[in-house]
Amino acid sequence: MKDSKTGNTFIPTKITKDQAKDTGMAMVLISLLFVYFGQKNHYIILSIILLLLCMTIPGIFSPLAKIWLGLSNILGAVMSKVVLTILYFSLVTPIGLIKKLFTPDPLRIREWGKEKSSVFRVRDTPFEPEDIEKPY
Numbered sequence: 001m002k003d004s005k006t007g008n009t010f011i012p013t014k015i016t017k018d019q020a021k022d023t024g025m026a027m028v029l030i031s032l033l034f035v036y037f038g039q040k041n042h043y044i045i046l047s048i049i050l051l052l053l054c055m056t057i058p059g060i061f062s063p064l065a066k067i068w069l070g071l072s073n074i075l076g077a078v079m080s081k082v083v084l085t086i087l088y089f090s091l092v093t094p095i096g097l098i099k100k101l102f103t104p105d106p107l108r109i110r111e112w113g114k115e116k117s118s119v120f121r122v123r124d125t126p127f128e129p130e131d132i133e134k135p136y
Contacts, residue, residue: 011073078099
């Protein structure tokens, strides 16, 4: 699977020691969450073993880090689009519908072609030099 922006694959080819260590710490956290929420105390031994491995030999988590970081890249690519879609339909669409409800034709499109005169609004506003220096 390739990234559409850079053309690179989602699965990283080179894993650094810090990335392997971070993956090991994530595995420790996941096993501790199993202990806490699952009330399964035998996972505490797994947590201790994973923590010791992470502290002494972090490179052992490199193959798992490739999978873990690849999964996070795929989730990041998908979820960013999902979040933006949700934001669009929850913010932009209602604002557009409300605007359409209260101002039926703000661009005067329905008048276009029906009148002989122009539908553009004439603005005879004299501009001062301050208006050009500070337009906002």
